Amino acid sequence: MAxxxxxxxxxxxxxxxxxxxxxxxxxxxxxxxCRNDDDELTGTNVTAVVGEFEKFRSTVAQALDILxxxxxxxxxxSDMFSGKTEVEKHDFGREAMQLEKIMNSxxxxxxxxxxxxxxxxxxxxxxxxxxxxxxxxxxxIPLNFKGTDSTAAFxxxxxxxxxxxxxxxxxxxxxxxxxxxxxxxxxxxxxMCSDDMSSQTNEELRKMAFVPxxxxxxxxxxxxxDKLKEKRKKLEETIGDTKKAIAEHESxxxxxxxxxxxLQMRKDKYDAxxxxxxxxxxxxxxxxxxEKFTTALEKEITGKFTxxxxxxxxxxxxxxxxxxxxxGFSAPVEGITKMYAMPSKTDVDxxxxxxxxxxxxxxxxxxxAGYGLTMLIGTTIVLKKCKLEESxxxxxxxxxxxxxxxxxxxxLFGSWFGDIVQVIGRDFFHKEIGSIALWFxxxxxxxxxxxxxxxxxxxxxxxxxxxxxxxxxxDGRKLDAVLDTVPIYMIILGVAPLGASILTDxxxxxxxxxxxxxxxxxxxxxxxxxRSSKSIFGKFFGGLYALYNTATGWLSDILSYSRLLALGLxxxxxxxxxxxxxxxxxxxxxxxxxxxxxxxVGHSVNMAINLLGAYVHTDRLQFVExxxxxxTGGGREFEPLTxxxxxxxxxxxxxxx
Amino acid sequence: xxxxxxxxxxxxxxxxxxxxxxxxxxxxxxxxxxxxxVVSVDPNKFSKVLxxxxxxxxxxxxxxxxxxxxxxxxxxxxxxxxxxxxxQGLMFLGAAMPIAIVGLFSGxxxxxxxxxxxxxxxxxxxxNGKGIIMAAMVETYAILAxxxxxxxxxxxxx
Numbered sequence: 001m002a003x004x005x006x007x008x009x010x011x012x013x014x015x016x017x018x019x020x021x022x023x024x025x026x027x028x029x030x031x032x033x034c035r036n037d038d039d040e041l042t043g044t045n046v047t048a049v050v051g052e053f054e055k056f057r058s059t060v061a062q063a064l065d066i067l068x069x070x071x072x073x074x075x076x077x078s079d080m081f082s083g084k085t086e087v088e089k090h091d092f093g094r095e096a097m098q099l100e101k102i103m104n105s106x107x108x109x110x111x112x113x114x115x116x117x118x119x120x121x122x123x124x125x126x127x128x129x130x131x132x133x134x135x136x137x138x139x140x141i142p143l144n145f146k147g148t149d150s151t152a153a154f155x156x157x158x159x160x161x162x163x164x165x166x167x168x169x170x171x172x173x174x175x176x177x178x179x180x181x182x183x184x185x186x187x188x189x190x191x192m193c194s195d196d197m198s199s200q201t202n203e204e205l206r207k208m209a210f211v212p213x214x215x216x217x218x219x220x221x222x223x224x225x226d227k228l229k230e231k232r233k234k235l236e237e238t239i240g241d242t243k244k245a246i247a248e249h250e251s252x253x254x255x256x257x258x259x260x261x262x263l264q265m266r267k268d269k270y271d272a273x274x275x276x277x278x279x280x281x282x283x284x285x286x287x288x289x290x291e292k293f294t295t296a297l298e299k300e301i302t303g304k305f306t307x308x309x310x311x312x313x314x315x316x317x318x319x320x321x322x323x324x325x326x327x328g329f330s331a332p333v334e335g336i337t338k339m340y341a342m343p344s345k346t347d348v349d350x351x352x353x354x355x356x357x358x359x360x361x362x363x364x365x366x367x368x369a370g371y372g373l374t375m376l377i378g379t380t381i382v383l384k385k386c387k388l389e390e391s392x393x394x395x396x397x398x399x400x401x402x403x404x405x406x407x408x409x410x411x412l413f414g415s416w417f418g419d420i421v422q423v424i425g426r427d428f429f430h431k432e433i434g435s436i437a438l439w440f441x442x443x444x445x446x447x448x449x450x451x452x453x454x455x456x457x458x459x460x461x462x463x464x465x466x467x468x469x470x471x472x473x474x475d476g477r478k479l480d481a482v483l484d485t486v487p488i489y490m491i492i493l494g495v496a497p498l499g500a501s502i503l504t505d506x507x508x509x510x511x512x513x514x515x516x517x518x519x520x521x522x523x524x525x526x527x528x529x530x531r532s533s534k535s536i537f538g539k540f541f542g543g544l545y546a547l548y549n550t551a552t553g554w555l556s557d558i559l560s561y562s563r564l565l566a567l568g569l570x571x572x573x574x575x576x577x578x579x580x581x582x583x584x585x586x587x588x589x590x591x592x593x594x595x596x597x598x599x600x601v602g603h604s605v606n607m608a609i610n611l612l613g614a615y616v617h618t619d620r621l622q623f624v625e626x627x628x629x630x631x632t633g634g635g636r637e638f639e640p641l642t643x644x645x646x647x648x649x650x651x652x653x654x655x656x657x
Numbered sequence: 658x659x660x661x662x663x664x665x666x667x668x669x670x671x672x673x674x675x676x677x678x679x680x681x682x683x684x685x686x687x688x689x690x691x692x693x694x695v696v697s698v699d700p701n702k703f704s705k706v707l708x709x710x711x712x713x714x715x716x717x718x719x720x721x722x723x724x725x726x727x728x729x730x731x732x733x734x735x736x737x738x739x740x741x742x743x744x745q746g747l748m749f750l751g752a753a754m755p756i757a758i759v760g761l762f763s764g765x766x767x768x769x770x771x772x773x774x775x776x777x778x779x780x781x782x783x784x785n786g787k788g789i790i791m792a793a794m795v796e797t798y799a800i801l802a803x804x805x806x807x808x809x810x811x812x813x814x815x
Contacts, residue, residue, distance in 0.1 A: 339786035446811055450804070563800045569807070570715075570722050577725060580734070609718065612711055616793045623790055 002349035013307035029642030041277030057263035063106035071247040136221035152198035162187035261645035323638035330355035332398035341633025363405025365567035365614035370417035372406030418575025457561030464629030487525035494518025578602030665746025669753035676757040677720025680764025684713025687768035716764035752809035759802035767795035
């Protein structure tokens, strides 16, 4: 249990088998490869091949993305959790044979999507032109009209609100001005003058910031507008047709997905080849493998290929990766350990240590049997109905276990969707049901629950200290093990009755025993904590410092467990308010309808928020309070060469222990 | 019946939900702004940043919880309205102060920490959990304040 023992693997085989062996290792996914660093052996350069595969892969992936835009994949509730499609190995090979066809369709999709993009940008240009032209519609002269033999014409805009009379006054006498349209920002003008005044008029117009119209075409504005409209319609048709054409590739989606995964696998395979060392006829592969897989792998490899496989223990300075394995009860919280940090070489795996308290604290903070039941049912359905990826499966199982714990705590505290049982009894059947708690209601006696919270917290912390004791003891530092833990146990056990007496009545006998235990603990701590220091002053002040640290550290650690009470109370009382709001109307029928609505909406929200709270704060109690007692972390997770696919997985036998 | 005492107690309940609520609203708002930025680049991170955004929301809930406990105790919610002396009213007002004031400031501070956590989610999504834990550290002080408020309310003799 806990951290798996790792072995170093060295495999020597014929060069001709290299690809097949890598393929086998990839499918088994139990070996993490190390890069060859032996200068005697030559490496191999696969950059070009890997680059090629990556190019193909990204092309198909891009085509898939485009397909997703124009023909979105339908997905139901169960798809949300379900994992990859399972395929037989030979199916996959056959699919992959049509790679050329797939690449062609992918290329086609990308080309078509480019057509759509081009058409769309052209449409937006047309729209801009169209908007500009609209103000010219009253003009029934071609836009490139420059005048007749004896006249000159100017078509263009000035950036102000213009009227014909005042403009004519400012221009040479022969000019006639027609204002086609005018707004505050811009006026469209058609100016005519006799040919000989042309340059003078031009000069005058320029002074008014006159800009000639941009369209140079022998059509009247309304003719041009019609033409643009028609062009736009055609472009839109093109887009529609192309979209349909892309959607026709829908049937190939499965092949695309397979191709993406296939190319990824090929790429990984060649990447792996680059970490091997080669001689003329053989190759050497080194890596790490969990000990329990060694025999099975050796049997398979030596059975199929001419190869020599040796397993050795990793040396002290090897960077050995870590793989966790735990019992069915603890394994679901492995994700929580990983979120903090993988255990380092010297660490123990904290997963089995925290798992029980994880479920316990989670349930205590959510503490509503109705919510617990909902979680239990929900996760059980998902676990039954959906094929889950391993990490998702573990998370679901974790929430299922937390749900069971929540159900138990909720029943102990008598909270079923808050006080819904009592509320229905009172409002609809005129019966006072009273408390249905199997233990007691926290709201009636929060101090009692607070003390239990601190008590559980002390147990949790003592467990952490015990682990650190065992680690030191196994390490041979037996004196340190005893002196670092016993004084702490004595101090906390001694002070606990005294502290509790502030909040509640404590039997006098406990207080009488507590005081001397506390004093003995403090004395032991002060006298021994400075033992590593050389001078007598160092020893003394080291002891005092340790006392100060222990006092403040443990006080804040234990107080931190008050969140067990606070979050539990928050869930229950907000649930109570929800039920209260639902039963506000006097009329029974109206009350029933409102209660159903408020119940569903309100409890969903309350459950979601408090679930998040319980999750975050349970994590915190583990990470900050428990882990600080013995755990450092900083290990590297085992990352075997494996089939790193997005969409498919092979139906294949995995190794068993 | 001394209406002054009752009025003071109600002001206390109002303060608890008011200031803690303001703190949460500011905090959640801060994270929301940062989160929207991340989602605009990568919509798939929505669920991850949503968790961070909800974290500073708890202070408001604690304020609500305190207010409900007080309203129950003085009988405004379900029961006979108790008769309070001015001194008792002031006690309730005092009881509301820890969660009101700590809720206000810790909500904002937690919002800042969580908004920074959104940055982690944006750059290194796999370390999202660490950002959550850092933001959750702030909440301890709101919980302690809530605890003190609850203990006081529970122990005022009415």
